Amino acid sequence: MYYLAVLRVLFGVNLLNELQYRVNFAVQLVQSAISLGTALLGLAVIFSHTRTLGGWSPEELVVLLGIYSIMAGFMGAVIGPSLSRLMQDVRDGTLDFTLTKPVASQFLVSFRQIVIWRLADVLLGGALVFGGTVRLGERIGVLQAASFAVTLVAAAVIVYSFRLVLATLTFWIIRVENIMVIWSSLFEAGRYPVGLYPEWLRMVLTLVVPVAFATTVPAEALAGRLNPTVLAAALALAALSLGIASAFWRYGLRHYTGASA
Amino acid sequence: MRDLIRLYGAMLQASLGVQVQYRVALVIWLLGLVIQPVVYLVVWSAVAGQGAVGGYTRGDFAAYYLTMMVVNHLTFTWIMWEYDYLIRQGQLSAMLLKPANPVHRLAADNIAYKLLTSVVVLPMAVLLGLYFRPTLSLTLERVALFLAAIAGAWVLRWLLEYTLALAAFWTTRVTALNELYYGLFWFMAGQVAPNALLPPGVQLAAELLPFRYTVGFPVELVLGRLQGAQIAQGFAVQLIWLAIAFASYHLLWRAGLRRYSAVGG
Numbered sequence: 001m002y003y004l005a006v007l008r009v010l011f012g013v014n015l016l017n018e019l020q021y022r023v024n025f026a027v028q029l030v031q032s033a034i035s036l037g038t039a040l041l042g043l044a045v046i047f048s049h050t051r052t053l054g055g056w057s058p059e060e061l062v063v064l065l066g067i068y069s070i071m072a073g074f075m076g077a078v079i080g081p082s083l084s085r086l087m088q089d090v091r092d093g094t095l096d097f098t099l100t101k102p103v104a105s106q107f108l109v110s111f112r113q114i115v116i117w118r119l120a121d122v123l124l125g126g127a128l129v130f131g132g133t134v135r136l137g138e139r140i141g142v143l144q145a146a147s148f149a150v151t152l153v154a155a156a157v158i159v160y161s162f163r164l165v166l167a168t169l170t171f172w173i174i175r176v177e178n179i180m181v182i183w184s185s186l187f188e189a190g191r192y193p194v195g196l197y198p199e200w201l202r203m204v205l206t207l208v209v210p211v212a213f214a215t216t217v218p219a220e221a222l223a224g225r226l227n228p229t230v231l232a233a234a235l236a237l238a239a240l241s242l243g244i245a246s247a248f249w250r251y252g253l254r255h256y257t258g259a260s261a
Numbered sequence: 262m263r264d265l266i267r268l269y270g271a272m273l274q275a276s277l278g279v280q281v282q283y284r285v286a287l288v289i290w291l292l293g294l295v296i297q298p299v300v301y302l303v304v305w306s307a308v309a310g311q312g313a314v315g316g317y318t319r320g321d322f323a324a325y326y327l328t329m330m331v332v333n334h335l336t337f338t339w340i341m342w343e344y345d346y347l348i349r350q351g352q353l354s355a356m357l358l359k360p361a362n363p364v365h366r367l368a369a370d371n372i373a374y375k376l377l378t379s380v381v382v383l384p385m386a387v388l389l390g391l392y393f394r395p396t397l398s399l400t401l402e403r404v405a406l407f408l409a410a411i412a413g414a415w416v417l418r419w420l421l422e423y424t425l426a427l428a429a430f431w432t433t434r435v436t437a438l439n440e441l442y443y444g445l446f447w448f449m450a451g452q453v454a455p456n457a458l459l460p461p462g463v464q465l466a467a468e469l470l471p472f473r474y475t476v477g478f479p480v481e482l483v484l485g486r487l488q489g490a491q492i493a494q495g496f497a498v499q500l501i502w503l504a505i506a507f508a509s510y511h512l513l514w515r516a517g518l519r520r521y522s523a524v525g526g
Binding site: 023024027030031034035037038041042045046048049050053054175178179181182184185186188189191192196197198201 | 283285286289290292293296297299300303304305307308314315392434436437440441444447448453454458459460
């Protein structure tokens with residue numbers, strides 16, 4: 001409850017801050033619309049030459065694209081900016097101020113900086129998921145919707161944990177931004193179902209960098225063709241990765257010696 | 262001309278020295294450049310199956326996208342982001358004090374980066390080729406034309422994106438403009454699909470607009486997808502756009518410089 005209240009305050013502060021730059025919202029909306037529009041046109045080109053892609057229908061790929069956009073928006077709005085600030089703070093030694101606050105440090109460094117306008121991607125992505133689902137029609141039942149919601153949350157947790165682990169490396173490596181690029185590059189592959197990729201790449205996208213869990217698994221859940229074992233695996237992985245990320249964060253924090261103080 | 266060559270020689274040396282220090286970072290940044298062609302190679306291979314789409318078989322798609330990966334690597338620039346940064350941070354001021362136009366220094370950085378990273382990109386293309394098995398038959402004539410087309414493509418893309426980057430003199434919100442440019446680029450340059458697979462209207466637009474002549478045209482050329490007349494036409498359009506881009510660069514650079522008032526130090 002306490003943390004929810006803190007989260008609300010953080011959101012409010014960031015909102016007030018960004019309301020000063022309202023034009024940015026229009027700019028961001030235009031930008032998101034262009035990027036999703038071109039992605040949709042790309043799908044149209046592909047499906048003008050085929051009816052299914054690796055067993056996926058056009059509607060299902062629209063849903064996948066929507067999920068990709070939701071994840072990208074969530075990461076770009078909350079996790080990305082907050083973790084960037086963490087790296088900056090460690091370099092400048094200003095992390096001291098964060099650590100003295102009466103809130104768990106991991107919570108604060110993960111949710112502190114919110115770029116509200118990037119949530120436009122979440123909105124537009126949600127619209128795509130909705131539109132694709134309506135076109136898919138009666139195949140979507142309560143069970144599919146529920147497992148979609150569960151896998152989407154699990155996806156967010158897994159991706160967050162992965163990025164937190166990378167960001168925690170900042171206690172040892174100074175230029176950790178370059179390592180963060182690994183995620184943003186490989187995430188591109190999440191626009192298409194991982195089943196399409198050759199074995200070695202699928203392994204990398206599932207076991208090394210969790211792109212498969214970020215987009216393919218929730219889309220499969222909504223389309224009603226998710227294997228129950230994959231659902232269980234996604235949940236177990238979410239719990240496990242969050243545990244590992246937290247433990248690693250605490251371990252990393254012990255290596256922090258303020259640069260300024 | 263002699264002076265210009267000496268200038269570039271010196272700047273390349275300096276730039277190489279700086280960039281070699283960040284070699285691990287350079288390799289990581291290459292990931293993004295490699296992943297996109299691989300994604301579309303895989304997608305179109307799935308579409309083609311055992312047959313052919315628009316005259317492309319699996320092996321043809323492999324040849325197309327692996328060549329595109331190399332060409333795109335050779336011609337790409339990051340100038341639109343760098344310029345925005347240079348102007349907002351006021352760092353352009355220091356560059357303006359030097360006797361040479363900043364465009365030379367920035368171009369030398371780009372070339373130095375390509376020289377360094379080609380050591381990784383070319384073996385990577387070969388390695389991926391061993392896996393994806395492209396069908397490729399080269400003739401000496403086509404390779405020579407290919408190299409000429411790449412040179413034109415690099416200069417054209419450089420001038421085009423440099424000119425767009427100059428928009429940072431007038432607005433601090435260049436990101437939306439960049440997004441629009443890359444959206445068009447992605448479609449027209451041949452990244453989402455080879456030109457022959459695009460809808461007819463888009464194909465025509467792609468042949469008239471400059472984007473295709475920075476990546477897609479050299480690739481189609483070396484793969485033997487173009488006939489004699491199409492090749493001549495392609496070079497002609499590339500040259501026309503080079504002239505247009507050069508003229509707009511000159512105009513905008515002068516106008517922008519007059520508008521520029523340094524921010525910060």
